[in-house]
Amino acid sequence: MNNLQDKVALITGSARGQGAAEARLFASRGAKVVITDVLDEEGKAVAAEIGDAAHYIHLDVTDENSWAAAVKETVERFGKLNVLVNNAGIVQIKPLVESSVADYMKVIEINQLGVFLGMRTVAGPMKDAGGGSIINISSIDGLIGMSGGTAYCASKFAVRGMTKVAAMELGPDNIRVNSIHPGGIHTPMITQTGMDDSAMNDIFGKVPLGRVGQPEEMATLAAYLASDDSSYSTGSEFIADGGLTAGFSLEG
Amino acid sequence: MGALDGKVALITGAARGQGAAEARLFVERGAKVMLTDVLDEEGKAVAAEIGDSAAYMHLDVTSEQGWKDVVAATVEKFGKLNVLINNAGIITAPKEVHETSLEDYRKVIDINQIGVFLGMREVVEPMKKDGNSSIVNIASIDGLIGMYGASAYCASKFAVRGMTKVAALELGKYGIRVNSLHPGGVQTKILGDIGISEEQADGAFKSTPLGRIAKSEEMATLAAYLASDDASYSTGSEFVADGGLTAGFALEG
Numbered sequence: 001m002n003n004l005q006d007k008v009a010l011i012t013g014s015a016r017g018q019g020a021a022e023a024r025l026f027a028s029r030g031a032k033v034v035i036t037d038v039l040d041e042e043g044k045a046v047a048a049e050i051g052d053a054a055h056y057i058h059l060d061v062t063d064e065n066s067w068a069a070a071v072k073e074t075v076e077r078f079g080k081l082n083v084l085v086n087n088a089g090i091v092q093i094k095p096l097v098e099s100s101v102a103d104y105m106k107v108i109e110i111n112q113l114g115v116f117l118g119m120r121t122v123a124g125p126m127k128d129a130g131g132g133s134i135i136n137i138s139s140i141d142g143l144i145g146m147s148g149g150t151a152y153c154a155s156k157f158a159v160r161g162m163t164k165v166a167a168m169e170l171g172p173d174n175i176r177v178n179s180i181h182p183g184g185i186h187t188p189m190i191t192q193t194g195m196d197d198s199a200m201n202d203i204f205g206k207v208p209l210g211r212v213g214q215p216e217e218m219a220t221l222a223a224y225l226a227s228d229d230s231s232y233s234t235g236s237e238f239i240a241d242g243g244l245t246a247g248f249s250l251e252g
Numbered sequence: 253m254g255a256l257d258g259k260v261a262l263i264t265g266a267a268r269g270q271g272a273a274e275a276r277l278f279v280e281r282g283a284k285v286m287l288t289d290v291l292d293e294e295g296k297a298v299a300a301e302i303g304d305s306a307a308y309m310h311l312d313v314t315s316e317q318g319w320k321d322v323v324a325a326t327v328e329k330f331g332k333l334n335v336l337i338n339n340a341g342i343i344t345a346p347k348e349v350h351e352t353s354l355e356d357y358r359k360v361i362d363i364n365q366i367g368v369f370l371g372m373r374e375v376v377e378p379m380k381k382d383g384n385s386s387i388v389n390i391a392s393i394d395g396l397i398g399m400y401g402a403s404a405y406c407a408s409k410f411a412v413r414g415m416t417k418v419a420a421l422e423l424g425k426y427g428i429r430v431n432s433l434h435p436g437g438v439q440t441k442i443l444g445d446i447g448i449s450e451e452q453a454d455g456a457f458k459s460t461p462l463g464r465i466a467k468s469e470e471m472a473t474l475a476a477y478l479a480s481d482d483a484s485y486s487t488g489s490e491f492v493a494d495g496g497l498t499a500g501f502a503l504e505g
């Protein structure tokens with residue numbers, strides 16, 4: 001399936017986890033991908049493994065100047081930029097009453113301002129390319145609450161909201177903007193919290209599909225939104241959560 | 253492209269419009285398709301045009317026995333059934349709620365809502381056997397927001413959205429995913445029933461972010477995504493393709 005043939009995608013936070021899975025899948029479906037992250041070693045390794053269709057650039061998503069430079073380098077190298085996946089993010093579990101302003105702002109800076117800067121920076125080049133697709137990785141925590149996640153939920157709800165505004169403003173330039181809402185996904189974000197596979201299965205075994213999601217299963221959704229198959233979707237939420245937010249059960 | 257290799261899909265209301273576009277695209281991507289409708293002439297013609305990977309059968313989605321017969325025939329012909337697109341639907345001429353007759357209201361509910369209930373119920377057995385199946389219920393943006401003059405239609409489409417989530421909760425353990433698809437304005441004959449002619453159709457959706465009406469093919473690609481294993485972790489959720497119509501409102505010109 002080569003439905004990303006004419007796409008040039010910049011993916012943030014793609015040194016590992018979902019971003020790396022997206023980079024691999026996009027390239028395998030014909031796209032050129034620019035892998036960006038703050039983890040330079042790992043990011044370069046992913047790009048090298050993919051080959052000529054991939055290129056790594058250091059990009060801290062909170063840095064306005066780095067955004068401009070990364071977008072410029074992408075267009076110079078691959079001729080255009082028509083897909084952006086705003087995937088970089090961090091999680092923080094801290095009760096509201098124990099959260100300092102610094103704690104809170106750290107999450108907002110990366111998860112929320114990073115997305116704002118990304119969308120703003122690519123709008124021009126995407127218009128030049130005749131249109132494009134911006135995919136913002138929110139979370140189920142952009143749809144429902146998670147205890148201990150004041151900053152994280154705030155940032156992910158904000159991404160969901162900004163997505164809709166950007167869709168309205170950029171639609172006339174044929175730039176589509178949608179959000180993806182992953183449920184529990186087996187990536188370093190979760191494993192780093194010290195959760196092992198059995199603990200993960202205890203938690204996510206309760207969702208209707210009975211298992212945790214894999215990064216490759218988010219990459220296929222991102223690929224759909226990046227492709228022309230999704231040509232009439234903009235400003236909307238795309239959920240892949242194994243049914244976690246579908247409802248609750250009173251049965252065993 | 254073989255994204256739907258190994259899939260056998262039953263599509264309701266597939267004689268024309270979005271259902272016909274889905275049937276064509278699904279076969280192109282490797283699936284076998286049973287087209288069904290009440291418009292037998294047109295349905296047979298579409299199936300014949302597609303070729304050996306397609307067949308047509310009469311199915312009024314309000315008929316319980318009709319469903320049983322079609323599901324059995326599909327499994328017999330193609331060996332299994334692992335995709336259902338509940339696409340058949342109608343809309344009636346716009347009427348304010350106090351002018352809507354009970355008869356008109358029930359007619360819409362019967363086809364758009366009871367039809368989906370029956371379809372989901374009847375495919376569970378073969379889908380359980382397959383263990384990797386997908387049900388796609390075609391709701392509407394009118395299952396997300398209101399539409400003036402369409403109390404029955406909105407009721408039916410909100411109901412479809414709700415039932416989708418319950419079915420997802422109940423059927424996940426059998427490897428059956430259930431999602432709803434919410435089209436915005438799509439260039440099909442149904443628009444004629446609310447007084448929008450083919451020439452007026454595109455203009456009616458000018459003020460949406462993408463500034464145009466959709467083609468049926470643009471819904472078929474979304475249905476194909478949900479039918480495919482690419483959507484393996486999505487269930488119980490809404491998938492919108494509305495050109496941004498429900499994204500919000502603008503205070504600017």
Ligand SMILES: NC(=O)c1ccc[n+]([C@@H]2O[C@H](COP(=O)([O-])OP(=O)(O)OC[C@H]3O[C@@H](n4cnc5c(N)ncnc54)[C@H](O)[C@@H]3O)[C@@H](O)[C@H]2O)c1
Nearest residue numbers: 013017018038060061087088089139182184185187188189
């Ligand atoms: N794993 C889950 O269960 C889950 C669920 C819902 C949403 N998400 C979201 O998915 C996205 C991807 O996360 P993941 O699961 O792959 O986790 P991950 O931790 O493996 O990946 C996140 C990546 O973002 C990078 N990053 C962090 N801060 C950055 C910065 N300032 N600039 C650039 N890159 C930065 C990290 O280095 C890392 O490579 C995140 O936005 C996350 O919030 C994850």
Ligand SMILES: NC(=O)c1ccc[n+]([C@@H]2O[C@H](COP(=O)([O-])OP(=O)(O)OC[C@H]3O[C@@H](n4cnc5c(N)ncnc54)[C@H](O)[C@@H]3O)[C@@H](O)[C@H]2O)c1
Nearest residue numbers: 265269270290312313339340341392435437438440441442
């Ligand atoms: N066109 C739009 O703008 C739009 C927008 C949102 C949702 N939808 C929904 O999309 C679906 C497909 O509609 P379309 O746009 O292709 O219109 P359409 O009128 O071309 O197709 C609907 C099909 O359903 C069939 N049908 C009607 N009653 C039936 C019954 N009792 N049993 C079996 N088949 C029956 C019709 O014969 C027709 O072939 C419908 O559910 C509709 O509500 C359409």
